[in-house]
Each structure stands twice: as C-alpha cells, then as structure tokens.
Amino acid sequence: MSTGYNFAYLDEQTKRMLRRALLKAVAIPGYQVPFGSREMPLPYGWGTGGIQVTAAVIGADDILKVIDQGADDTTNAVSIRRFFARTAGVATTEKTREATVIQTRHRIPETPLSEGQIMVYQVPIPEPLRWLEPRETETRKMHALADYGAMHVKLYEDIARYGHIATTYDYPVLVNDRYLMRPSPIPKFDNPKMDNSPALQLFGAGREKRIYAVPPYTSVKSLDFEDHPFEIQRWDQACALCGATESFLDEVVTDDAGGRMYVCSDSDYCGERRDEVEQ
Amino acid sequence: MNALAPETGLLPGFSDPVAQSQKVFRVVLEAMSRPGTIVAAHTVASAPRPLDPVAAALILALVDYETPLWLDPAAAQPAVIDYLRFHCGCPLVERPDQAAFALITDPKSMPPLSSFYLGSDEYPDRSTTVIVQVPHLDGGEGWSLKGPGIRDQAILSAGHLPAAFKAWVQDNHLLFPRGIDLLFAAPTHVAGLPRSTQLEG
Numbered sequence: 001m002s003t004g005y006n007f008a009y010l011d012e013q014t015k016r017m018l019r020r021a022l023l024k025a026v027a028i029p030g031y032q033v034p035f036g037s038r039e040m041p042l043p044y045g046w047g048t049g050g051i052q053v054t055a056a057v058i059g060a061d062d063i064l065k066v067i068d069q070g071a072d073d074t075t076n077a078v079s080i081r082r083f084f085a086r087t088a089g090v091a092t093t094e095k096t097r098e099a100t101v102i103q104t105r106h107r108i109p110e111t112p113l114s115e116g117q118i119m120v121y122q123v124p125i126p127e128p129l130r131w132l133e134p135r136e137t138e139t140r141k142m143h144a145l146a147d148y149g150a151m152h153v154k155l156y157e158d159i160a161r162y163g164h165i166a167t168t169y170d171y172p173v174l175v176n177d178r179y180l181m182r183p184s185p186i187p188k189f190d191n192p193k194m195d196n197s198p199a200l201q202l203f204g205a206g207r208e209k210r211i212y213a214v215p216p217y218t219s220v221k222s223l224d225f226e227d228h229p230f231e232i233q234r235w236d237q238a239c240a241l242c243g244a245t246e247s248f249l250d251e252v253v254t255d256d257a258g259g260r261m262y263v264c265s266d267s268d269y270c271g272e273r274r275d276e277v278e279q
Numbered sequence: 280m281n282a283l284a285p286e287t288g289l290l291p292g293f294s295d296p297v298a299q300s301q302k303v304f305r306v307v308l309e310a311m312s313r314p315g316t317i318v319a320a321h322t323v324a325s326a327p328r329p330l331d332p333v334a335a336a337l338i339l340a341l342v343d344y345e346t347p348l349w350l351d352p353a354a355a356q357p358a359v360i361d362y363l364r365f366h367c368g369c370p371l372v373e374r375p376d377q378a379a380f381a382l383i384t385d386p387k388s389m390p391p392l393s394s395f396y397l398g399s400d401e402y403p404d405r406s407t408t409v410i411v412q413v414p415h416l417d418g419g420e421g422w423s424l425k426g427p428g429i430r431d432q433a434i435l436s437a438g439h440l441p442a443a444f445k446a447w448v449q450d451n452h453l454l455f456p457r458g459i460d461l462l463f464a465a466p467t468h469v470a471g472l473p474r475s476t477q478l479e480g
Contacts, residue, residue, distance in 0.1 A: 007297045016343050019304045020379075023341075024404035026312045027460045027473035029427045033404045057308070059301045144400035176427050176475065178456065198430075200312045215312040215428035215475075 001089035008055040008088040014038055018056035018211070022202060025213035030175030031143070032126050032210040040206065047080055048206030050103050050122035057118060057202070058084065058101055063091045065099035070107040070248065070265035077105070094268050106169075108190040110247045110269040113199035115216065121184040123205035126212060128172045128182040148180045151223060159228055168233065174221045175214055183220075189232045189248045194220040237262040242273035288358065290325050292339050292366040299323075303340035307462065310471035315424045315433030317416050320469045327358035329384045334412040334464035335362075341408075342380050344368045349378035349395075349407075353385035375407065383411045386440050392447040395459045403456040406474075413437050416465045420445075426476040435470060437463050449478050 006012065014036070021035040040048040058064065064084050068077040072094040080103060081092045093099050096111040103120040113119065129139045132150045142148070151172055158166045171188035175181045183194060184203060194201065194214060201214040214220060224230035238245045240261040247269060249262040264270035293299040302321040310318045326335035342348055348369045350359065355371075363369060372378050376396045383389045389411070398406030419438035422445060441447075451458045451474055458474030 007301075012297060012300065013343060013345075015304075016300070016341060017345065019308075020341060020346070020408075021404070023307060023311050023408070023460070024406075026308065026428075027475060028403050028456050029475060031403060031456060057305070059305060060298060140401045200308070213312075217430045218427035 002086045005087050007060075008058055008084065009041075010038065010052065010055045014052075015056045018052055021211045022053065022056060022213065025202070025211050026200070026215050028179070029214055029218050030179030030181040030212060032205075032212045035209055035211050037206045037209040041083075042079070044207035045124065047076060047103070047105055047122040049204030049208075049211075050105070050120050050206075051080060051083065051204075052206060053120045053202050053204035053211065054080075054084065054101060054103050055088075057120070058088055058090055060088070060090065062100045063093050063098055065093050065096065065102045065268075066104070067102070067107055067109065067266075067268075068105045069250075070109075071267040073267060095272075096268055106185045106187075107248070107265060108186060108193045110244075110264070110266045111272075113193075113197055115198040117199040119197075119199050119201045121186075121201065121203045123182065123184040123203045123210070124207070126182055126203065126205040126208050126210040128180045143179060146178060146180075148174075148223075151180060152225075155223060155225070159225070165224070165228060165230075171230075172223050174223060176218050177221070180223075181212065181214075181220075187233060187248055188222065188230075191220070191222045191230070192232065196220075235262060239264045239270060242270045242277070244270065244273060289365055290327055290362060291323075293323060293336075296339075299336070300340040303336045306469050307337065307341070307471065310462065310469045311428075311460065311473055312471075313428045313433075314426065314471055314473055314476040315429060315435040317468045317470050320464070320467055322467075327356070327362045329353055329356070329412075330359050330362070330382075331384075331412050331464060331466060333466060333469060334382065334384070334410055337410055337462060337464055337469070338363065338380070338382065339366055342367045342369045344370070346379035347372045347377055349373075349375045349381040351381075351383045351385055351389060353388070354382050378407050379405075381407050381409045383409060386411050386413060386444075389441060391443070392451050392459050392461075397451075397454060397459060398457045400457065403458070406457065406459050408460045408462065410462045410464055411437075411440075412464045414439050414465065416463060416468050416470055422448075423479045424472075424476050425479060428473075429476070432479075435463075435472065437465075437470065445478060448472065448476075452477050 068074040096109040222230040395407035419436040461472040
C-alpha cells in the first residue's frame with residue numbers, strides 16, 4: 001500500500017461531500033445530484049466519476065472488482081483495480097460472486113448480483129435529455145416537471161426512420177416511475193438487470209459532476225411503446241469459448257479474410273463456465 | 280485532543296476518523312437504501328449529554344463546515360455545541376429551514392417535518408436530512424413501508440415520537456421528489472426513512 005496518501009486517495013472532506021451527495025441520490029432514485037468533482041490522477045473519460053464514488057464508499061473490508069466492457073483484464077479495469085489496491089490496500093477479485101463493490105465501465109456482470117453488493121457505474125454523460133436540449137436550466141426544469149415527451153419523440157423518430165428503435169446502448173430508463181435516467185453506455189441487453197436488482201447501484205460522472213443512484217428493488221423501466229415493446233439484442237451464435245447462448249457476445253475479427261468469432265463480453269462468466277466444463 | 284479533554288471537558292470524537300467515518304457512512308447508506316431495515320450502528324465511545332453516541336457518530340461522519348446544522352432546544356447545550364464546533368466545525372443555525380442537517384434529541388417536542396427545508400423542484404437534493412434520536416426501534420406502532428429499496432414490505436416501529444409523526448411522514452412523501460429524509464438513531468441501531476418511502480394505512 002502506498003504511503004503519503006489518505007486511505008482511498010481522497011481527503012476526508014471530499015469523501016464527506018461525496019457521501020452526502022450519495023445519500024441524497026439514494027433518497028431520490030434517478031435524480032442527478034451535483035457534486036464537487038475533484039481532479040483525479042487520470043483524465044476525464046477514464047472513470048473519474050466512478051473512482052470518486054468508489055473511494056467514498058470503499059472500506060478496508062471490501063473486496064473490489066473492476067470491469068471494463070465486461071472484462072477484468074483490460075487497461076482501464078487493471079489500472080483502476082491497482083489504484084485502489086495501492087491507495088486503499090483493499091482485496092481485489094475477478095469473481096463477481098466474491099466482490100462487495102463492483103466498479104464497471106459499460107457492462108453489468110452476467111452472474112446475478114446479490115443483496116449487499118454495490119455496483120458503481122462510470123458515466124460519461126449523465127443527462128438523458130442533453131442531446132435533445134443543451135441548456136442545463138431547461139433539462140433541470142424538464143426533470144422537475146417530469147416532462148419527458150422529447151425522449152419519446154426521439155424514440156418515435158427512430159421507428160419512423162428505421163422501423164424499430166435503433167438505440168442499442170445507453171438506452172433511456174424511467175426510475176421508480178419518476179425520473180428519466182441514463183443507465184450509462186451499457187448495452188440495452190443489460191437494462192433488464194437493473195430492474196428490481198437486489199444490489200445498490202451508484203453512478204458517478206466526474207467531468208459532468210453528477211452522482212445518481214438506484215436503490216435495491218427499485219423499478220427501472222426501459223422506455224418503449226405499446227406497439228414497439230422494448231427488446232434486447234439476440235445472437236444466432238453461441239460463445240465460441242464457453243458455448244453460452246444467454247450472454248452478451250462480442251464480435252472478434254480473427255483474420256483479414258472475413259473470419260470472426262463471437263465470445264462472451266463478461267470474462268469472469270465465460271471463464272467460470274469453461275472451468276465447469278473441464279471439471 | 281485526548282490530552283486536552285480533562286482540562287476543557289471536551290470529549291474525543293472518532294479514535295480513527297478515516298476508518299470510522301467510512302464505517303458509519305456504510306451503515307447510513309445501508310439504512311437509506313433499504314428503508315425500514317434496522318442496521319447495527321457503528322458508534323463513538325462517548326458523547327456529551329443529551330447526545331447519544333450513535334447520533335454523535337452520524338454527525339461526526341456526515342457534517343462539516345459546508346453543512347449548517349440545526350439543534351433542537353433539548354440538544355442546544357453548551358457541551359454539545361462545543362463538541363460539534365470543535366469536531367465538525369459546522370455552522371449552527373437558528374431556524375430548522377436553514378439547515379442541511381437537523382438533530383432531534385427530544386422527538387416528543389420536535390417541530391413538524393414541514394418546518395425543515397424541503398428542497399425545490401429543480402434541486403430536491405438540497406433538503407434537510409433530519410437525524411432523530413429515539414430510545415428504541417421496536418415497540419412503537421408498526422408502520423408498513425413500501426417503495427424503492429424494499430422488496431415486498433418492511434415494518435418500522437420507531438418509538439417515542441409525536442402523535443402526528445405518521446401523518447407528517449405521509450405528507451412528506453406526497454411532496455416527492457421534494458421532502459426531507461429521516462435517519463433514526465437508537466442506542467445500538469440505525470434506520471432510514473427517505474422521502475421515497477410510502478407509509479401504508
């Protein structure tokens with residue numbers, strides 16, 4: 001463990017400020033609480049929001065898992081995991097079941113989450129209405145009035161243009177039947193996992209200085225229309241490594257002659273399934 | 280700090296502020312994200328009367344110079360004020376609606392929840408968090424709770440509260456997303472009642 005830093009890098013006053021914001025976020029599910037985002041030792045866009053939330057939450061007894069697009073062994077995941085191993089001396093794991101805190105960039109693990117676990121999402125743009133209405137004063141008013149017609153129009157325009165809702169990731173959800181929320185750029189495949197999850201879900205956007213949360217057992221509904229119900233992605237292939245048909249698959253190009261394979265995006269889930277087959 | 284104590288009568292705060300405030304925060308996070316759940320508290324060794332160690336720990340972990348605190352008349356004793364000024368450095372305010380946090384040590388004579396700051400439609404997060412020190416979290420009339428954080432139903436039986444308290448909480452929920460959030464601090468346990476929780480019956 002590194003010396004010369006406070007536990008988990010941030011100073012205590014910053015942690016208190018983050019903790020107060022987190023408590024208000026939990027009390028108002030889906031509402032974006034402004035907070036004083038600090039400069040972190042890595043650039044915006046690399047998970048500064050998620051790291052600040054994790055730093056405010058994590059304690060010496062926690063076991064941390066970090067994933068980047070489902071994988072534990074990619075650059076962002078490795079460096080954030082090492083950051084907390086060094087600054088907080090916490091135990092880390094790649095196993096979803098063992099983890100008490102899971103920081104994620106853009107996936108929810110395939111292994112079902114359990115009570116007592118905390119998911120921390122890294123969020124680039126927290127405001128679901130931002131591309132429809134650039135003014136913060138206006139989007140804030142739209143949230144205050146629960147005026148979300150513009151988002152339905154956007155989804156309708158997808159249908160008018162492509163015949164189906166073409167949004168595949170960062171698919172807007174309505175939390176607790178009140179606040180419109182960006183689930184962060186997870187594939188819409190993962191949206192149903194947020195609904196009534198037994199785990200607490202926390203979201204941190206460092207550059208945009210917003211924190212929001214979904215408490216356990218809270219309704220998270222993906223927006224849709226009666227005649228165009230919400231659907232998740234499906235593949236006609238199974239995972240080339242573990243044979244899973246129920247998981248989110250990444251397409252991997254294997255040569256320059258059109259060869260490709262599909263593998264699970266969740267590396268822990270895929271590895272666990274392969275270990276089971278070997279035994 | 281400890282060396283000063285005998286001379287000034289000032290009681291020590293956390294012995295390990297970093298680890299202890301994290302533990303207290305996780306207790307509060309658990310209580311707030313699962314309303315009605317009775318969570319075992321993490322506490323300080325001692326607190327100036329009439330402040331209980333559990334309520335004192337909540338304040339030490341969450342309150343600082345950025346958060347104006349309102350004390351109910353029973354808590355506004357010189358020993359408590361000195362303790363909070365020294366350990367938290369928080370401004371103490373005259374009126375409940377000026378406070379980010381409020382501490383109630385005598386719930387029977389507390390002001391109605393609507394007298395605290397309820398937040399605005401644009402910024403509902405700015406409302407007051409009210410910490411109510413109660414003698415026990417069972418034996419009161421059992422309220423059945425519904426809402427975010429509760430799988431089917433939860434029961435909370437905080438005792439020693441004003442007769443109108445249940446109606447206050449129901450009215451508070453109707454204001455959602457505005458409204459205050461409640462934390463109950465019992466001698467060994469903590470429970471949360473955020474504005475999102477609905478009281479049935």
